[in-house]
Amino acid sequence: MRELVCSVDDLTPGQAHPAVVEGRNVAMIRLKDGTIHAIEDSCSHGSVALSEGEVSDCFVECWLHGSRFDVATGVPASPPATAAVAVYRVEIEGDDVYVDAATPINF
Numbered sequence: 001m002r003e004l005v006c007s008v009d010d011l012t013p014g015q016a017h018p019a020v021v022e023g024r025n026v027a028m029i030r031l032k033d034g035t036i037h038a039i040e041d042s043c044s045h046g047s048v049a050l051s052e053g054e055v056s057d058c059f060v061e062c063w064l065h066g067s068r069f070d071v072a073t074g075v076p077a078s079p080p081a082t083a084a085v086a087v088y089r090v091e092i093e094g095d096d097v098y099v100d101a102a103t104p105i106n107f
């Protein structure tokens with residue numbers, strides 16, 4: 001079931017933002033091309049918040065050891081992380097951003 005998380009303007013392009021959706025920690029990421037993604041806000045390597053990492057192109061980088069995760073697939077593109085993080089469905093209606101964090105779309 002989806003939940004209203006924020007408005008589009010709350011999300012700065014090229015940055016990650018922490019949110020709690022349905023009790024789960026989610027990193028909300030608006031890329032510079034305007035697309036908005038929602039991924040599990042915990043690195044699969046060490047439980048570090050990915051929302052505290054840098055965003056570049058379509059990746060968010062874990063600040064602790066540098067693994068870069070594709071925000072659309074959750075798959076790490078560089079070590080040391082080897083496991084994907086969950087990716088959640090995002091729906092935009094007008095200015096409202098909804099996320100369904102009940103069921104990841106990539107597992």
Ligand code: FES
Binds near residue numbers: 047062065067
């Ligand atoms: S804790 Fe994220 S790469 Fe190690």
